[in-house]
Amino acid sequence: MATIQTHCPFCSIACGLSISLDLFGRPKQVEPNYNFTHNRGALCPRGLLSLEWMRHQERLKKPLIREKNGFREASWSEALQKIASVFRSLIENYGPTSIAFYASSRLSNETLYLFKKLGYEVIKTPHIDFNDRLGVASARAAYSLSLGSSEPPNPLTDLLATNLVLIIGADPCSCHPVLMRYVFDARERGAKIVTIDPRKTQTARMADLHIQIKPGTDVAFLNGALNQLIISGLIDRDFIVARTKGFDSVQEAVSKYTPARVAEITGVKEEQLRAFARLYAQSPTAMVIHSRGLEQHQKGVSAVLACINLALATGKVGKRGCGFLPLMGHVSGVTSYPNPSSYGLKEGFTVYEMIEAAYRREIRGMYILASNPVVSLPETGFVVDALQKLDLLVVQDVFLTETAKLAHVILPGSTLYESEGTINAVDGRRVKLKRAFNTPKDAKEDWKIICQLAKILGANQGFEYGSAEEVLDELSSHSKKTIMRRDIDEQGLAVVGDPLVSDKIEKKRLYGDSFAHHDGLAAFYMVEYAEPAELTSTEYPLLLITFKTPYHFLTSSETGRIDFFKQKCPKPYLEIHPATAEKLGISQGDRVVVRSKAGKVEAVAEVTDTIRDDCVAMPMHWFKEGWVNLVVPKHFDPISKIPNYKAIPVCVERK
């Protein structure tokens, strides 16, 4: 009986686990791995039950081609030939820019690299985007602007050495459960926990101070806090002079954010703002954890910048126990390079621009790899219309997702337990995935399908790889700082830093002496609070927030098929405050209709005190009855192009 050590394919902690196999090489059980430092022998239910997803009977086993009355099974050569012939005729008639590629970033570095190589080199389209556009785009943009690099700056262990853990717009209890052991350990060592969240989440309930802020007003609050620090003289002048630039403009801008004005905008009491500022200034060290709650706004980049300004002004960066932990939703491959310019192409469309172009018939062919944009993008109706206008939609996935149902050709791909490769965890460490077992029947490893398609499309060379490691070596040559295969040790404990910078085992803390800009200084960016494009009105009086439950994962295409999670969270529900519910005549368990300018969705009312009375909240996952993106309108951050999934004006009625 063998055991294979690999990593959990769900959230970005990338817990180490081992899969035991029986005599026939079939997977038997998942056990946590005691050697991996992130989880040290612990796992959350998603990881524990991940085999049920891999071995699910609904897995796609053969390529499918759409006919007039549904899908029919086809051979690999037929499916690939069909894709190749349509792509070729599209290129001939409308040029290579009529084809767009979109992939999940929850794939190995190798797969993503080949996907890009196929698009940029063989098809020659610049339009390639990844679903981290919906996740970490704001944080990456803000970190690059301010600190010079989008790389996560601190190791997880810095949480244990800090005096204050500031959690903004994140709920690790639900989304990154294993991270909570660091937070609990920090608390036991005397650290204070502060959360800023419109919902009193499980994380917020265990915090020392919870600031129940109005969604989308983080910039005002953080600027207000910085103003308090400046007024009380609690900022680190020496650090600002020696290590940063541009503070004066920020100082001037935040002086407008008086406690009274902040209270008016954010709905947070003045005392709470002062208490927060005092606590933050008095803590010698502080770690900031932030996630989608801060980032998925029309001012997502500004919010992250405001957060960085606060840390820079107090000098709480780049020291032991000081810094940032931007949480990625899921384990992720490198998506930032190679970029189109290295293939002599100009910058292509982001994902929603692709959808809009498809609607205008500018884009006519699309290749979607392991992603489910019908559920994950705003304005589902529009996305479906656009995808239906395509001449050819190719979807490569493991299940028949909502997007795959619209496809012309479906290719059965692999899960992360079935292919080799490397992938990046929350602090930038790269971990090695090993193949534990084979894909079902005719399904193939994702990167091998891409290679095969490339050859059929006429790529003479450059797609002949014996193993995933050869792909990694080639990818490494695209980075200025190369990473060698040997940097990944046998345990898969791998590498560090900018996903492709090498450094053995322990993640290095960044920005101890200088920042990643050329002059070595961090830049303050002046950010101002701006009202969102859509405000609440008498017609749409409530603000809708989307959130992740502890039981499902993203569009729940995997967890939604596992009985354990289905029983725990079977239906879409709407969290609503008792006072609001009473006003609307809604009681616990009623069926309600949520309406916005974009559309409507049904849900079950969950009356709870954990939410603000001017907000309602709904899980982001896919459910048979409907999902929240049916009512999310399309508004984007101008810099990162991240959709606004939080703070959507809606009205709620009893059905």
Added chain:
Amino acid sequence: MPEYGILVDFSRCIGCRACEAACKETNKTPEGIDWIKNIRIGPEYGPDGNLTMTMVSLNCMHCGKAPCIEVCPAKAISKRPDGIVLIDSAKCIGCKHCLWVCPFGAPQFNPAEGKMTKCVLCYQRVEQGKLPACVATCHPKALIFGTTEQLSTYVREKAAKRAQRASFYIVGLR
């Protein structure tokens, strides 16, 4: 012989139900039967006016003087020298008396077999020197496994640290 037990640290449980999932994976219990169950209390307003929600994972307590053993008419339940209380399914007649008397609702009826079933504290794993599956997977370290001495030492050490930190604040040494 030591007497084993599991301790639940309420302050650390986040209600992720990994214990339930790990138990199901390891012991392959049928649907509807959870040898360990995570119970949610709240959200409700506590005495201090703060909104609280508490999670408690409950499994069989493997009592020192177990009422289920006393009441079992078929003498199917016994306590091992290491304190683990087991139901011998060969002897069990499925009368559910153990469920009546158990203060924790631990024994559950398995309709497929017509027998009672409950947590076995993963005795096979414990014999190999491993932790029970639920404890092993508990990432916030809310479940602690050990002998009674180990458990009380754990709690005392935590209390001592808490007192030490509090005294820092009071005397102003910090």
